[in-house]
Amino acid sequence: MIVCLCNALTEAQLGEAIAQGARRPREVYAACDCKAECGGCTRTIVTMIREVPPVAAIAATGAR
Numbered sequence: 001m002i003v004c005l006c007n008a009l010t011e012a013q014l015g016e017a018i019a020q021g022a023r024r025p026r027e028v029y030a031a032c033d034c035k036a037e038c039g040g041c042t043r044t045i046v047t048m049i050r051e052v053p054p055v056a057a058i059a060a061t062g063a064r
């Protein structure tokens with residue numbers, strides 16, 4: 001499913017960027033080699049970031 005219409009980014013692409021450690025929408029866009037255009041998808045991306053289990057988020061950042 002496409003989440004970001006401006007950049008044709010799918011939920012899977014965004015999820016991969018988040019799994020790789022992106023923790024802010026800006027980082028997610030950068031991981032997908034683009035940047036926000038209209039910003040209409042930002043809320044969805046923030047929700048996806050917040051849904052990442054804390055353990056996965058800690059592992060991605062390397063924090064303890």
Ligand code: FES
Binds near residue numbers: 003004035039
């Ligand atoms: S829908 Fe993602 S920037 Fe417009």
